[in-house]
Each structure stands twice: as C-alpha cells, then as structure tokens.
Amino acid sequence: MEAVPAACARPAVTGDAAPTEKHWTLLLEQVEATGSRTSVISSEFVADAADDETVARIVExxxxxxxxxxxTLRPLARIASSQWQQYVRNGLRTGYEEWLHHMLRQAPYEKPTLSFWRRHRHRHDRLVERWGRAVGSPSSWSTTATAMP
Incomplete structure (x- = not known):
C-alpha cells in the first residue's frame, strides 16, 4: 500500500503513516526476486506521479x-461519490451536491478539491497517454472497463 505512493512522492492519507523510500525499495527487491516470472503491481496511486520523469523512473x-x-476504468458517474467520500475522510467539509456542482459545473473545476481533475485519474486519456510514453504505445495496452453495480 505504501510502495507506489512513496515512488510517486505522494503525501500520506490523513491518519496513515507517511510512505517512505524503504517501501518502494522493498517492492523493487521483491520484483527482482521473482526473476523471469511476472509480477503484478496494482495501485490507483500511479495516477499521482508528479511528472513524466517520475513515471519514466518508476518504469525503469x-x-x-x-x-x-x-x-482498468470506472465510469466517472460511479467513481464520483467514492472520491467525495475519500475527500471527506481526509477533512473536506463540503456536501456532496455542492462538491459535484463545483467539480462538474463551475469552471475552472478546481475548488474545493483541485486534485480531483489534476490527478489524471479521471482524465483517462491523459493517464494512458502519460504512462504510454514510458511503457510503450497505448495501443498495445490492455484496457478494461469495469461496470460497477
């Protein structure tokens, strides 16, 4: 849980210990120990990588x-309430309807949670483009759309 946020220099979630470089180093050692076997690293926090250089370093x-x-993509309509709940968990004191209004209908869509759009997590096109530059052509990626009940 801490390795990818550490690699992306992401701050700790409220109430959690701050991720450190040792978490990332341990994960890299575990991946290397698998030899030629496949390792699967799965974390929504890869979307928080600050810039192309960070993404390239992680891939390398x-x-x-x-x-x-x-x-793996989740429809924006299904992820909005989940994201709002996470913001509330981390101290946001804005009601859901007001938050939705600001995020979807009030340009420049930066308040009260600038990171909602900036994280690239909800701009799937930018997320795939960004990581594709480091990993390879996005056309060779596997993409899964997840329908949430």
Whole structure:
C-alpha cells in the first residue's frame, strides 16, 4: 500500500503513516526476486506521479522493457461519490451536491478539491497517454472497463 505512493512522492492519507523510500525499495527487491516470472503491481496511486520523469523512473526501476501497462476504468458517474467520500475522510467539509456542482459545473473545476481533475485519474486519456510514453504505445495496452453495480 505504501510502495507506489512513496515512488510517486505522494503525501500520506490523513491518519496513515507517511510512505517512505524503504517501501518502494522493498517492492523493487521483491520484483527482482521473482526473476523471469511476472509480477503484478496494482495501485490507483500511479495516477499521482508528479511528472513524466517520475513515471519514466518508476518504469525503469520496475524493469524498463519488461513493464506492460493495464488500465482498468470506472465510469466517472460511479467513481464520483467514492472520491467525495475519500475527500471527506481526509477533512473536506463540503456536501456532496455542492462538491459535484463545483467539480462538474463551475469552471475552472478546481475548488474545493483541485486534485480531483489534476490527478489524471479521471482524465483517462491523459493517464494512458502519460504512462504510454514510458511503457510503450497505448495501443498495445490492455484496457478494461469495469461496470460497477
């Protein structure tokens, strides 16, 4: 849980211990220990990588050409309430309807939670493009759309 946020220099979630470089180093050691076997690293926090250099470093440290991308998408309409709940957990005091209004109908869509759009998690096109530059052509990626009940 801490390894990818540490690699992305992501701050700790309220109430959690801050991720450190040792978490990322331990994960890299575990991946290397698998030898030629496949390792699967799955974390929504890869979307929080600050810039292309961070993404490239993560890919290189995980094995460079051995790294493949897989994107699982959830419809924005289904993820909005979940994201709002996470923001509330971390201290947001804005009601859901007001938050939705700001995020979807009030340009520039930066308040009260700037990170909602900036994280690239909800701009799937930008997320795939960004990681595709480091991993390889996005057309060779596997993409899964997940329908949530």
């Amino acid at each position: 440290q995980l094995g460079g050409d051995r790294v493949h991308g897989l994107v």
